[in-house]
Amino acid sequence: MAVHSAALVLCYAFRNEWSFIEIMNTSEFNALTADMDFTDTTALIIDDYQEMRSIFRDILRSCGADVKKISMAASGSEAISLIKKTQFDIVLCDLDLGSGKNGQQVLEEAKHLSLVGSSCLWIMISAEKSPEAVTGAAEYQPDAYLLKPVTEMNLRLRLAKIWGKKKAFAEIHQAMKQLDYSKAMSLCDQRLTSDKANAADLLRTKCDLLLITGEYDRAKNVLEKILAERDLPWAKAALAKILLKKNDFEAAKTLLEETTETNPAFLEAHDLLAQTLQAMGNFEEANNVLERAVKLSPNSVLRQKNLGAVAMKIGKLENAERAFRKSVSLGEDSVLKTADAYFGLAKACSASKKPDEAIRVLGQLNKSFATDEMRLKVLAVEGMIYHQSDNAEKTKQIATEIIQLIDQDAIHPDSDGSLEIARLLMVTDDKDKAIKLLQREIKNNPENAALLQDVAEIFDQASIGEEGGSSGKCVLLGLTDKDIIGFMQRHNFEFKELDISETIGHFVQSFYLVVGTFQRPG
């Protein structure tokens, strides 16, 4: 076959005429990426395969990078120790790093510990598209995801694009950092008039800003205008967030159900929907929603923990244990690991009659989260585990220890800790002390509806205040009718023709159900 060197032609349309540009080599791409000078660029390549590392190094070298300034890591922990030493301009990171930390966890840790600044270009590379690429929260997002095989052209163009985006957003992010949201907003508006390449991200940032500053009506207007043109899942999720802020759970639920149906991969909508259903007291449905979400993306420490918590609420102990266990094991390599997952796992084990394992899990907690508050909370939960395994002696012993600490005023448990201690003291016949603790918590957090729900649950479990009905519980908690009415008014709820004592009763048993019986003004 004869080999010709045929011209590759690219044509551009300006108005209605076609103009032709003839190209023979890569010069057009070099022009596109002309303002990118790699000579002083420090780069880090993270991949567990040696062959892949050298392929990426070759690509960077042909982009013009100095090989001496390219570092390579074969594992997540090796990468972190390199990132601690050097400020890298570019990080190419494989998502799947074999055992140990994965690429996402490396990124989370680097961002969490402020090891990489906003000037670092982080590109996540994977063999197939990852569900984490489709997510709402930008906090721990890389600048781009690339699928293998990565070619020089591909990488160059992507880097140029990110570069342009970083430039476009530099001032806006600066203003946001200084909490000057109105400046950030006007910068967004300014850019939106001319910058088509970043228009989608600018609009999204503008909506985020309106949500931060609480301008819900303006945000709603912008979002509805966007949605009139295109079904964008993030815009629907943002609209749902506004509905949630206004306590319109029913409407938020409808919108989110629609979003998860048409865009199942948009995980933020699943999480928001589960949160909405939980607020409505529908734990069964919340559980189903989270089950679907973890099937799509099983590697989120927080989502697995949330799933464990709702599964526990509806008595699916086996599922709860599985989810908490997954959250704990994912957390091993992640800075996002949470003590709640360990507590959840310990409680799930205890509830399924595995007290020894529950105690073991608590032991890990003391090692990983060594604070006084944590130790106290661990102690209280431990007491409950002994109670559930009918070890009255040990239970009493721990309760006595805690009461002594309280009486000496030697400890100051946080909100969660107080609830755990109250749970324990309820079963060891120290009810007065438990109620006192709960009273203090409610006084310190008068607007926290979830706390009220938890307190009501503790009361129910301990059969407290039954003789006086729900309003009896209010009295026990030191809440007056005036407190309740004030709370309602602050939250913009109007009273219908409802008996006030009935209202209070509902209020404590389940705040959100009461909310449903009121009409919002206007």
Added chain:
Amino acid sequence: MKENSVDSIHSVSNMTNFLASSVHDMKNSVSMLIGGLEKALASNEVTQLSTHAELMQMNHEAKRINNNLIQLLTLYKLGQKIYPFDPQSICLDDFLRVMVAQYRELLKFRAITLEVRVNPELYWYFDEDLISGVIGNALNNAMRYTRDCIYIIAEEDEGKLVLRIEDNGHGFSSQILQECDDCARGVDFQGGSTGLGFYFSAMVARMHHNQGCLGELKLENGGSLSGACFVLCLP
């Protein structure tokens, strides 16, 4: 009897998982293969080699394998309802540049002229990875059957993005056009067409939706080069 059927269900689900995980693994190998070939082909001496043509062909085939593996994996995930579908606002000019760049050397080598007609101001929402698979299919097909010229045209028409890949070959056979209308491309082992590419492309087209409209895929003969036309419309 009952136990047997349970066993067979087990083995089927194991088999699917094996297939999916091996495909994933094969993708890694193919990526390395392509990386190595690209590096070899980028050197100046390579054009002097007697095996240059074979190397070019190998690189092209490796990319085809990669495309097919991606498509198999995607279809598997779509079936499991776990594909992370992610439409973003994409600049068509940039998108097509990257697409075309992958084929530049091979086009030159085969003496095929490729024209891309796109307004640099044209942006559209779509899943970049999926659509690049679809355009890759269409380009591979066009390169195989064209005489010496291919057009890629991207334009907005009545609120939809229309992507056309046209060539100056003999066009599609009437049988293929008929099957396309019936949405029933089957496997043709002798003709070397597995139907995978078409099935994948049609599926991807339909996944794209906006305000109640679905994307669609059409095969036609004619167009500005009087050959085969592969037409993808996205709402």
